[in-house]
Amino acid sequence: MPELNNTFCWSFSQAKEFAECKRRYYLNRHGSWKGWDAMAPADARAAYRLKQMRNKWALIGEAVDKAILDVLSRMVVNAPISEAQALERAARELRTAWKQHQTGKWREDPKHHVCIRELYYNEITAEPGIDRDMWVERVKGRTDTCVKNFFTHVLPQLRGLAAAQVLPVARVQQGDPEHFHLARVKIYAIPDYAYRKDNCIVIHDWKTGMRRDEHERQLGIYGLWAHTKHGVLPPAIQLYIEYLESGETQPVGYDVGKASTMCDFIMESVNQMRKYLVDGDIDKNEPLPIEAFPKTDDLARCRNCNYREACNRKFVGLVDNE
Ligand code: SF4
Numbered sequence: 001m002p003e004l005n006n007t008f009c010w011s012f013s014q015a016k017e018f019a020e021c022k023r024r025y026y027l028n029r030h031g032s033w034k035g036w037d038a039m040a041p042a043d044a045r046a047a048y049r050l051k052q053m054r055n056k057w058a059l060i061g062e063a064v065d066k067a068i069l070d071v072l073s074r075m076v077v078n079a080p081i082s083e084a085q086a087l088e089r090a091a092r093e094l095r096t097a098w099k100q101h102q103t104g105k106w107r108e109d110p111k112h113h114v115c116i117r118e119l120y121y122n123e124i125t126a127e128p129g130i131d132r133d134m135w136v137e138r139v140k141g142r143t144d145t146c147v148k149n150f151f152t153h154v155l156p157q158l159r160g161l162a163a164a165q166v167l168p169v170a171r172v173q174q175g176d177p178e179h180f181h182l183a184r185v186k187i188y189a190i191p192d193y194a195y196r197k198d199n200c201i202v203i204h205d206w207k208t209g210m211r212r213d214e215h216e217r218q219l220g221i222y223g224l225w226a227h228t229k230h231g232v233l234p235p236a237i238q239l240y241i242e243y244l245e246s247g248e249t250q251p252v253g254y255d256v257g258k259a260s261t262m263c264d265f266i267m268e269s270v271n272q273m274r275k276y277l278v279d280g281d282i283d284k285n286e287p288l289p290i291e292a293f294p295k296t297d298d299l300a301r302c303r304n305c306n307y308r309e310a311c312n313r314k315f316v317g318l319v320d321n322e
Helices: 012-020 022-031 042-051 056-075 083-103 130-158 214-230 256-274 299-303
Strands: 009-011 179-182 185-188 193-197 200-207 237-243 248-252
Touching: 009 012, 009 256, 012 022, 012 214, 012 256, 022 042, 056 083, 056 130, 056 200, 083 130, 130 200, 130 237, 130 248, 179 214, 179 256, 185 214, 185 256, 200 214, 214 237, 214 248, 214 256
Parallel strands: 009 185, 200 237
Antiparallel strands: 179 185, 193 200, 237 248
8 A cells, every 4th residue: 555645735624723723733734644553653643543532513513414415315316214214313323422432442443433522531421410411412402403404494405406416525534535726735625515506506515513704714615616626617606504503594605706715815824834834845744843833822722622632731621612
């Protein structure tokens, strides 16, 4: 098997990490590299293990996403599944994650066995009790709400689509995820669902968390993906954010000006990241020493971060926001 290279790439989530905490960006992009290898340095293996942890928002998002993708893949081959079946599919994901955490196998194989962050950092215990039960109830309740709202508010818009209309989107679990190139830089962009309709490309992205201004910018990246990868001009690209907890749909405008703004945003972000590479060389993608990537002073960000252990910030406590 050829050796994997840690090539420079950009994504919306990386840009967010970079803006919020340089140390987190370093650990995600460089410090955890090769941490899957038992022969890797202990720091890399620890960072890789922490990187794989899921908190409740990630668990909800993944469970809902898998259930929805099942619904849609079955719908386009005329073998639909019911809302009850989708709810069970999502619930099964959550049960599996909980059980996987209990086995402790994530210590040796963090990629294939879920470690739950709230349990790892003792924010809740695995034993029955009010904190644990409330946590489980909220995760399950929000997951159910999102799946139900998908059936009520989103699925009716998608009924009647044929398999040939649906655009393939490579996901993280499928090797090299969906991407395009901008000025030689690989840009990852993984919209939840995209299809052709009436000479347009329509993209829906579902959110299981709260409404945030940054989501519009993220959808703009998906607009660039449709434009660059599928050769569709901006006026023929339709973008929708589906807030599944509330059942609201937010259309996102996209035109030539927006496309230009998104390109500028990406290249500015790339140029900032480049300053943290030796000689600014994105081809070599060799990071400056870890000390050049400062830890954030904002402990609220640490509270919602997997790397508290690596940063000696385990003391920051339970967080209830997204
Ligand atoms: S724990 Fe805090 S300082 Fe460390 S990577 Fe996370 S956000 Fe940054």
